[in-house]
Amino acid sequence: MQLYIDENKKLTIILARDHIEKSGIERDSKVFVIEKKGETDFPALSEHEEYTMIIKIRDSLMPRGERLLVIDFKGQRQLVKEWKEAFASISGIIESVMQWIRVNRENKKLISKLKTLSETDKLTGIYNRMVLDRVLLKQTKSYERYGERCSIMIMDIDHFKRVNDTYGHNVGDKVLCEMARLLKRNTRNTDVVGRWGGEEFLIICEHTELGKAMILAETLREKTEDHSFGQAGSLTASFGVSTFCDGMTVEQVVGKADEALYKAKTEGRNRISD
Structure with a gap:
């Protein structure tokens, strides 16, 4: 969306066609600018912000009976609203809306940041136990309701x-x-990859049968064995794999993977087990 003030202090709004009807402007009209004079300093807006801007400007001016210059897609002019107040008044309306948008954006950023912090393991930056528990519960319900396959693996650094x-x-x-x-x-x-606790990691493989999860676990085992971990040098890891089956709870699926991991450890480490 862009706003322009022309020589006659008319405000022209450029907006997407699908917002025309929502904003109360005639359905077959398209608003665009002819003379780009007095262009305002205006940031890029999301669709929601653009729509909010249109509605707020419309609601601010409609009670005073002013009209907006609209040019339809055939090039025909119509006056839906006409600006009678000085540029300063129009700027004030725009600035108040822009202030709302700025605050709204900052709030969204803060909420997003807090959400990320609450879901992220502080050390590694991947998902934490809380997220993993939530995804496991969701996958259990998906399996019970739709039969969607899901496998998990617990990995432990040897x-x-x-x-x-x-x-x-x-x-x-x-x-x-x-x-x-x-x-x-x-x-x-x-x-979904997350830290399960200590040196253990949990990987949730949606839409994945046990056999394919075992193949992925073997790939990860090989990648770990071939990798150099800086000062610590070469390391290996063991994997316990399980899959959702009829009647199994989250605790049972995780418990089965944990038992498989223990088996891999006792059989010599650097291996996978189910």
């Missing part, structure tokens, strides 16, 4: 305590962050 004891917790933290990045790089956009 001998991680040795890393902390040998190199210190700062190096251990760097290993956890690097592992989080490795998992994100090598999983699909639809997979």
Whole structure:
């Protein structure tokens, strides 16, 4: 959307066709500018903000019976509203709306930031346990209702305590962050990757059967084994994989993956189990 003030101090609004009817301007009209004089300093707006702007300006002026110059798509002029007040009055209306938009944007940014902080593991920057629990519950309901397949895997860094004891917790933290990045790089956009706790990570694979989840786990195991974790050097990881089955609760699905992880650990580590 753009606003212009012409020589006669008429305000011209350029807006999308699908907003015409919503804003109360005639359905077959398209508003556009002929002379770009006195262009206002106006930021790009979202559709919602543009629509809000139109409505607020319309509601501010309609009670006074003023009319807006509209030129339809055939080039025919019509007067829907005509501006009679000085440029300063029009600017005041625009500025009040823009202030509302600025505050609204800042509030949205703050809400988005708080949401991100509440859902993110502080150290690694990936999803935290709260998000993982929520997604697991959602997937359980999806399986019960629609039969949508879903598999999960718990990954544990082998001998991680040795890393902390040998190199210190700062190096251990760097290993956890690097592992989080490795998992994100090598999983699909639809997979949910989060920190389960300590050196354990949980990966939720939506629309994925057990066999395909096992293949992904093996890929991640190989990527981990081939990766250099800085000062900590080469590391390995073990994986426990499970899938949603009829009548299983979240606790049972996670418990099965945990049992499989324990089996992988006791059988020598650096392997996957289901």
